[in-house]
Amino acid sequence: MEYRRIKDQDMDGDPAKQDIESLRGKPTLLDGAHFPAPHDKSKWKMRSIVTLALTFLTSSQAILIVWSKRAGRYEYSVTTANFLVEALKCTLSLAALARTWRIEGVTENNRLGTTVDEVGVYPIPAALYLVKNLLQYYIFAYVDAPGYQILKNLNIISTGVLYHIILKKKLSEVQWAAFVLLCAGCTTAQLNPSSDHVLQTPFLGWMMAIIMALLSGFAGVYTEAIIKKRPSRNINVQNFWLYVFGMSFNVVAILVQDFNAVVDKGFFHGYSLITVLMIINHALSGIAVSMVMKYADNIVKVYSTSVAMLLTAVVSVFLFNFHLSLAFFLGSTVVSVSIYLHSIGKLQR
Amino acid sequence: MEYRRIKDQDMDGDPAKQDIESLRGKPTLLDGAHFPAPHDKSKWKMRSIVTLALTFLTSSQAILIVWSKRAGRYEYSVTTANFLVEALKCTLSLAALARTWRIEGVTENNRLGTTVDEVGVYPIPAALYLVKNLLQYYIFAYVDAPGYQILKNLNIISTGVLYHIILKKKLSEVQWAAFVLLCAGCTTAQLNPSSDHVLQTPFLGWMMAIIMALLSGFAGVYTEAIIKKRPSRNINVQNFWLYVFGMSFNVVAILVQDFNAVVDKGFFHGYSLITVLMIINHALSGIAVSMVMKYADNIVKVYSTSVAMLLTAVVSVFLFNFHLSLAFFLGSTVVSVSIYLHSIGKLQR
Numbered sequence: 001m002e003y004r005r006i007k008d009q010d011m012d013g014d015p016a017k018q019d020i021e022s023l024r025g026k027p028t029l030l031d032g033a034h035f036p037a038p039h040d041k042s043k044w045k046m047r048s049i050v051t052l053a054l055t056f057l058t059s060s061q062a063i064l065i066v067w068s069k070r071a072g073r074y075e076y077s078v079t080t081a082n083f084l085v086e087a088l089k090c091t092l093s094l095a096a097l098a099r100t101w102r103i104e105g106v107t108e109n110n111r112l113g114t115t116v117d118e119v120g121v122y123p124i125p126a127a128l129y130l131v132k133n134l135l136q137y138y139i140f141a142y143v144d145a146p147g148y149q150i151l152k153n154l155n156i157i158s159t160g161v162l163y164h165i166i167l168k169k170k171l172s173e174v175q176w177a178a179f180v181l182l183c184a185g186c187t188t189a190q191l192n193p194s195s196d197h198v199l200q201t202p203f204l205g206w207m208m209a210i211i212m213a214l215l216s217g218f219a220g221v222y223t224e225a226i227i228k229k230r231p232s233r234n235i236n237v238q239n240f241w242l243y244v245f246g247m248s249f250n251v252v253a254i255l256v257q258d259f260n261a262v263v264d265k266g267f268f269h270g271y272s273l274i275t276v277l278m279i280i281n282h283a284l285s286g287i288a289v290s291m292v293m294k295y296a297d298n299i300v301k302v303y304s305t306s307v308a309m310l311l312t313a314v315v316s317v318f319l320f321n322f323h324l325s326l327a328f329f330l331g332s333t334v335v336s337v338s339i340y341l342h343s344i345g346k347l348q349r
Numbered sequence: 350m351e352y353r354r355i356k357d358q359d360m361d362g363d364p365a366k367q368d369i370e371s372l373r374g375k376p377t378l379l380d381g382a383h384f385p386a387p388h389d390k391s392k393w394k395m396r397s398i399v400t401l402a403l404t405f406l407t408s409s410q411a412i413l414i415v416w417s418k419r420a421g422r423y424e425y426s427v428t429t430a431n432f433l434v435e436a437l438k439c440t441l442s443l444a445a446l447a448r449t450w451r452i453e454g455v456t457e458n459n460r461l462g463t464t465v466d467e468v469g470v471y472p473i474p475a476a477l478y479l480v481k482n483l484l485q486y487y488i489f490a491y492v493d494a495p496g497y498q499i500l501k502n503l504n505i506i507s508t509g510v511l512y513h514i515i516l517k518k519k520l521s522e523v524q525w526a527a528f529v530l531l532c533a534g535c536t537t538a539q540l541n542p543s544s545d546h547v548l549q550t551p552f553l554g555w556m557m558a559i560i561m562a563l564l565s566g567f568a569g570v571y572t573e574a575i576i577k578k579r580p581s582r583n584i585n586v587q588n589f590w591l592y593v594f595g596m597s598f599n600v601v602a603i604l605v606q607d608f609n610a611v612v613d614k615g616f617f618h619g620y621s622l623i624t625v626l627m628i629i630n631h632a633l634s635g636i637a638v639s640m641v642m643k644y645a646d647n648i649v650k651v652y653s654t655s656v657a658m659l660l661t662a663v664v665s666v667f668l669f670n671f672h673l674s675l676a677f678f679l680g681s682t683v684v685s686v687s688i689y690l691h692s693i694g695k696l697q698r
Contacts, residue, residue, distance in 0.1 A: 337530055
């Protein structure tokens with residue numbers, strides 16, 4: 001297993017690297033709900049802030065997408081936009097780092113310099129996402145876009161299973177049940193009269209959907225493994241290197257897919273205000289995801305984006321006169337119970 | 350509270366009356382999962398048999414209803430059929446009693462003779478069901494039949510709440526969550542493209558649906574209170590007296606609603622083979638419900654009838670070429686998780 005290799009590499013040298021790492025999973029004062037240590041309190045605060053930020057950014061992302069569809073399609077090239085998202089994330093990470101250096105000075109944990117040992121595995125998540133995005137073009141031969149939205153909920157299950165297998169973290173029985181409910185609840189909330197078509201998806205379509213869910217779940221869990229590997233390492237340095245590889249992979253994508261369009265019509269052809277807003281939003285969401293991986297985990301990320309999906313629907317009622325279906329209410333109820341069970345399930349372990 | 354009155358009356362006299370009663374709710378050997386006493390084992394076996402019987406009878410009931418609808422409507426009077434159901438239940442209880450008397454002889458617990466103290470509260474469930482059935486005619490002014498099927502799932506919640514309040518039995522947090530999920534899952538499984546109409550139900554319709562759910566839940570919980578009041582009393586004697594009042598109330602209903610039709614066309618006018626099968630099925634289901642109240646409880650009854658609803662849909666695929674919707678799969682998943690949570694929730698208390 002790749003992750004074990006990363007962990008083993010880390011066992012040499014700097015004891016500071018093992019600070020929180022060595023405490024993880026063991027019941028210590030840090031985990032005590034009754035007497036939170038000051039450090040625990042600030043960690044809890046950080047978790048809450050990044051989780052709320054991710055929820056807010058994900059739901060505003062979905063609203064921007066609905067808005068852009070209503071405003072008519074723009075003919076910008078998706079690959080250039082993706083490149084700019086990675087470049088913006090890189091720039092923001094550097095800006096945050098510059099501020100840290102000014103305040104704390106350059107230390108072992110926040111210096112930009114790195115080793116092949118540290119960043120050797122950083123390209124893997126970017127590569128996985130690239131493969132997943134390529135597959136995305138092919139799955140539409142088997143299933144339509146609304147059907148794909150439904151099938152994407154398989155990500156929830158794949159993330160839970162891979163989180164358990166790769167990160168070796170235990171979920172209680174109640175938390176597993178909560179995870180199945182989260183998947184069923186999200187899917188129920190998205191039901192519409194034509195959803196039943198999904199059941200006619202051919203076998204190859206199901207296989208591709210499952211493979212994509214596994215790739216996406218694996219990329220997420222692997223990113224968490226990379227970021228959590230050195231808990232004391234500054235998150236902005238970790239992000240910087242992740243995004244450098246993200247930029248590189250997107251340069252390849254531009255050259256392969258949109259080289260002619262960029263040469264003929266220019267890099268920014270078809271860009272509008274909404275395109276710029278979407279790029280900014282994607283960049284901030286991406287950083288929020290990294291922060292959630294650092295200070296919380298993939299499970300929190302999945303819950304956060306699921307709640308964002310429900311929030312989006314509620315906000316759309318006011319913004320776009322959407323109507324909420326009975327299925328939406330039932331799905332939201334199941335998701336709410338799932339969140340409740342996840343939180344009480346933790347205590348009962 | 351009525352139930353407390355019943356309990357207080359019972360405190361005098363016969364200590365045998367308090368046998369299982371006094372053990373209820375306390376952790377004793379009888380509750381121990383590790384070392385089941387022989388008595389516990391036979392109790393568990395009885396619980397399983399009556400629960401399976403109820404599930405089987407309820408789902409075959411629904412299938413008979415679909416069959417009778419497909420075969421065209423019969424113009425028999427519902428009140429005479431209801432009377433015959435009660436009469437058949439009464440006869441079957443007497444037959445079972447006669448067998449017991451032959452084997453065990455007449456004892457304090459199986460003699461038919463009774464006191465006003467014992468049967469004084471027996472007419473209450475029958476009266477509650479009568480009021481609920483009368484209301485049923487009026488609710489259709491506000492909501493159509495498929496919408497009413499959806500609203501009937503409120504029974505699940507009302508039964509849980511009244512079970513807790515009246516019988517003073519505790520459900521764990523996980524079990525409460527499971528109960529909410531059971532309601533949401535059953536409703537989801539019944540969703541169809543026109544279900545959203547339910548959301549337009551006027552306020553009065555909602556009120557009536559809630560009142561009917563409370564009446565139905567109260568009647569169920571009250572029946573359990575009556576039957577559990579004297580655990581050592583033979584269930585067939587208890588049933589006999591319950592059904593005697595059921596018959597009486599149905600005589601009143603015939604006189605009020607269908608007197609002219611019965612005089613003009615005869616008592617059995619419009620009866621067919623399917624009517625007879627439905628009467629037999631209703632009678633057996635009714636007895637199974639009483640048995641579940643005696644050997645299990647209202648919570649088991651609700652789970653049993655919910656599973657029956659799902660089974661009916663699956664069987665209908667083969668019998669009537671029904672197709673199962675994505676909503677049905679999602680709802681069934683949620684119901685299954687609910688059953689799992691209910692069972693593990695018990696252990697975690």
